[in-house]
Amino acid sequence: MKPLTKHTCLREIAGMYSILQPFSTRASIAGVRRGLQVLLISAVVGLSFPDASQAEGPIDNTSNTINDTTDDHETYGFRSGSFLVAPIPFKNPTIGAGLALGAGYLFKFDEASKTSHVALGAMLSDNGTNGIGAATSLAWNNNRWILDATVAEAEAFYDLYVGGVPVALRQEGSLFKASLLYGVTPHFFFGPEVRYLDTTVGLDGPGFLPPGLVPDSKLTLGNFGLVTRYDTRDDSLYPRLGVYLDSAILGGWTIEGIAKEYARGFINFALYRSIGDRTVFASQLSTCAASSDTPFFDQCALGKEDSFRGFSTTQYYDDRSLSLQLEIRRKLGTRLGLVAFAGAGMTGPDYASLDLGGVHAAGGLGVRFQLTKKFETDFSIDVSYNDEDEEIVYIYVGQRF
Numbered sequence: 001m002k003p004l005t006k007h008t009c010l011r012e013i014a015g016m017y018s019i020l021q022p023f024s025t026r027a028s029i030a031g032v033r034r035g036l037q038v039l040l041i042s043a044v045v046g047l048s049f050p051d052a053s054q055a056e057g058p059i060d061n062t063s064n065t066i067n068d069t070t071d072d073h074e075t076y077g078f079r080s081g082s083f084l085v086a087p088i089p090f091k092n093p094t095i096g097a098g099l100a101l102g103a104g105y106l107f108k109f110d111e112a113s114k115t116s117h118v119a120l121g122a123m124l125s126d127n128g129t130n131g132i133g134a135a136t137s138l139a140w141n142n143n144r145w146i147l148d149a150t151v152a153e154a155e156a157f158y159d160l161y162v163g164g165v166p167v168a169l170r171q172e173g174s175l176f177k178a179s180l181l182y183g184v185t186p187h188f189f190f191g192p193e194v195r196y197l198d199t200t201v202g203l204d205g206p207g208f209l210p211p212g213l214v215p216d217s218k219l220t221l222g223n224f225g226l227v228t229r230y231d232t233r234d235d236s237l238y239p240r241l242g243v244y245l246d247s248a249i250l251g252g253w254t255i256e257g258i259a260k261e262y263a264r265g266f267i268n269f270a271l272y273r274s275i276g277d278r279t280v281f282a283s284q285l286s287t288c289a290a291s292s293d294t295p296f297f298d299q300c301a302l303g304k305e306d307s308f309r310g311f312s313t314t315q316y317y318d319d320r321s322l323s324l325q326l327e328i329r330r331k332l333g334t335r336l337g338l339v340a341f342a343g344a345g346m347t348g349p350d351y352a353s354l355d356l357g358g359v360h361a362a363g364g365l366g367v368r369f370q371l372t373k374k375f376e377t378d379f380s381i382d383v384s385y386n387d388e389d390e391e392i393v394y395i396y397v398g399q400r401f
Contacts, residue, residue: 081107082374086397090123093312093392094158098125106375112142112186114236115375129156133175146189149178160296160314162210169213171297173199179227187232193248195223198256199297216295219257225250225265237398238376239272240280252298264290264298266305270401278331284401288321289351302345302360307400309341310362310386318347322354325401329368337368337378341400362386371397 084104091097104119118136123129131154138147152175159166179193198220203209209217226249233242249265266288273281284307288300301317302308308323323345331337342363348354366382382394 076108076110078107078109081105082372084372088395088397090125090395091393092395094314095125095129095156096127098123098129106377109138109140110142113139114143114146116140127157129158130154131156142183143186143189144183146181146183146191147178148181149176151176157204158314159312160213161312161316162212167210167213168204169201170204171199171201173197181227181229188228188230190226190228193223193225193227193250195221195250196255197221197223201297213296215258215260216297219260219295220255221252221257221260221295222255223250223252233272235376238280238378239282240274242272244268244270244272252294260293260295262291262294262298264288264294264300266300268305268401280329282327282329282399282401284323284325286321286323286325290319292319294319300347302347306345308343308345308362309364309382309384309394309400310343310390310392311360316345316347316357316360318357319349320351320354321345321347322351327400329399335370337370339366339368339382340364341366341382341384360387366394 082105084102084106086100086102086104088100088102089097090100100121100123102119102121104117106115106117108115116136116138118134120134122132131152133150133152133154135150135152136148139145153173154175155170155172157168157170160169161167175195175197177193177195179191181189181191183189199218201209201213201217228245228247230243230245233239233244245267247265247267250263252260252262252264254260266286268284268286270282270284275281286306286308288305290299296317299317299319300321301313302311302315302321302323303313304317304321306321306323306325308325323343325341325343327339327341329337329339340363342361344359344361346354346357346359348356362384364382364384366380368378368380371377371379377398380394380396380398380400382400384392384394386392
């Protein structure tokens with residue numbers, strides 16, 4: 001089945017996580033590190049440019065019924081967690097509509113550590129994109145140590161915009177990624193990250209790849225680098241106060257395929273402030289830089305590390321990117337909530353030339369429904385409108401940032 005083009009369908013991402021994010025140098029890390037939802041779709045979409053699923057927690061949904069498996073008494077340890085099973089419909093601008101199936105377990109090792117999880121997932125979209133994967137994020141010893149790991153295999157069909165013209169591609173890949181962070185202080189963490197990626201890219205149909213994509217058509221890559229985080233949020237799933245800085249500098253080299261050596265890095269800085277008892281203001285400033293020999297699927301893109309809503313991650317990408325997003329989150333009751341968001345971003349070959357391609361803007365409204373009593377994990381539906389008069393729907397679990 002052909003990939004969806006910019007004019008034939010909206011992009012929705014629904015509940016699988018970012019396991020399918022193989023091709024982005026790194027899946028977004030916020031809070032529980034995208035439980036199930038990100039566990040899959042991103043890997044798939046990730047096979048190209050993971051744009052979404054920047055969510056942070058799995059759904060507590062069994063047989064289409066949301067069931068809380070915990071009471072209000074806060075306990076800690078692996079045995080005191082919540083088992084989560086979720087069939088999640090999704091829709092996103094890159095791979096279309098489909099269904100993600102996932103199972104996960106959320107728990108806290110101790111009071112001071114962030115929420116840990118282990119998750120499995122699989123997904124299939126109406127354009128043929130499919131994938132399977134597993135992910136875990138473990139925090140222990142009062143957040144002194146944080147281990148994140150993802151393994152995934154996916155086949156993705158998508159349109160890559162080359163010179164503004166959509167090119168239908170099919171990409172297959174296998175991914176392993178892991179990082180181990182050490183807490184120097186209760187708020188500052190750093191540590192190594194490694195990634196192994198084996199990927200093949202071809203046209204979805206007859207013809208020849210554009211010359212610029214040929215060097216990246218069959219590669220086995222290794223990446224190694226340093227990850228740093230500064231986190232003062234009061235909660236990793238639904239922050240009301242604090243800041244979160246997530247950054248990485250990674251080097252890449254070819255294990256098999258055309259010889260390449262490249263480097264890329266990014267910084268996401270998010271700020272959260274409460275306005276009264278029920279309203280939160282959230283903002284995120286993001287930037288990314290990649291060297292000239294970076295494979296197209298590892299380049300900087302709107303909607304990739306920054307979780308920008310409004311455009312396909314395969315539409316605006318280059319060696320540099322810069323974006324700003326603002327969001328108002330309002331709780332209407334115990335479980336229901338609304339959000340309003342807006343953002344603007346740019347991409348270009350260098351920071352001095354970011355404005356050559358223009359500023360790309362989008363905004364919209366969303367609905368939230370909290371899925372469990374113990375963990376403030378939301379089922380999210382966002383409708384975005386961009387400055388190209390396009391409407392795009394996103395369905396996922398957790399917050400975008």
